[in-house]
Amino acid sequence: MLGKQKKIGLFGGTFDPIHxxxxxxxxxxREILNLDKVSFVPSGRPPHKNIAHVTSPEDRYEMxxxxxxxxxxxxxxxxxxxxxxxxxxIDTLIYLRSVEPEAEFxxxxxxxxxxxxxxxxxxRELFQISNFAVITRPxxxxxxxxxxxxxxxxxxxxxKQTGNATLYKNSAxxxxxxIEIQGVEVSSTEIRKRVRLGGSISNLTPKExxxxxxxxxxxxxxxxx
Numbered sequence: 001m002l003g004k005q006k007k008i009g010l011f012g013g014t015f016d017p018i019h020x021x022x023x024x025x026x027x028x029x030r031e032i033l034n035l036d037k038v039s040f041v042p043s044g045r046p047p048h049k050n051i052a053h054v055t056s057p058e059d060r061y062e063m064x065x066x067x068x069x070x071x072x073x074x075x076x077x078x079x080x081x082x083x084x085x086x087x088x089x090i091d092t093l094i095y096l097r098s099v100e101p102e103a104e105f106x107x108x109x110x111x112x113x114x115x116x117x118x119x120x121x122x123x124r125e126l127f128q129i130s131n132f133a134v135i136t137r138p139x140x141x142x143x144x145x146x147x148x149x150x151x152x153x154x155x156x157x158x159x160k161q162t163g164n165a166t167l168y169k170n171s172a173x174x175x176x177x178x179i180e181i182q183g184v185e186v187s188s189t190e191i192r193k194r195v196r197l198g199g200s201i202s203n204l205t206p207k208e209x210x211x212x213x214x215x216x217x218x219x220x221x222x223x224x225x
Contacts, residue, residue: 023068032179
């Protein structure tokens with residue numbers, strides 16, 4: 001008898017720093033889609049950001065490790081941290097598929113990023129390799145077909161509704177799941193600003209992350225323009 005196919009969520013981002021909103025979102029998506037685990041994938045050199053504005057990959061990776069160690073169903077992938085050059089999602093997905101060829105992947109991202117998916121390298125190929133779990137907020141256009149980016153709208157057909165997730169499927173049987181979560185309204189930008197201005201970040205990020213930021217003197221200087 002064949003074993004159950006492992007379902008793995010891949011949560012990519014700069015995580016500069018990781019915060020309670022990231023952790024809450026990952027937990028909600030894991031429960032809604034019944035994922036076996038969520039792997040956080042901190043980016044090395046993100047293609048859409050000026051690297052001068054981003055904290056070192058090593059510090060961001062360490063903070064993610066600290067943040068997820070209390071969650072048995074979370075782990076961290078260091079592929080983009082170790083990889084030289086720009087971190088493209090397509091390269092990461094191809095690599096992870098080679099490591100776990102039998103796994104079913106769900107790439108987790110916010111609707112804001114998903115809406116510009118056509119700007120990603122080889123974006124059409126992404127939907128041949130991985131499912132996508134797109135995080136939305138309550139009331140977002142009633143999760144209608146108009147929620148899909150125009151670039152892929154004609155490639156996906158409505159499949160079904162399950163709980164807080166509206167699922168669409170393409171010809172490769174890959175899914176786009178639009179998931180309405182409650183989430184926590186926290187932003188990395190706000191955390192960095194508070195640190196720079198000497199404000200408190202308690203309850204915005206795990207205590208271990210707050211201690212790491214203070215010990216490393218991160219975010220004390222405003223990012224160069």
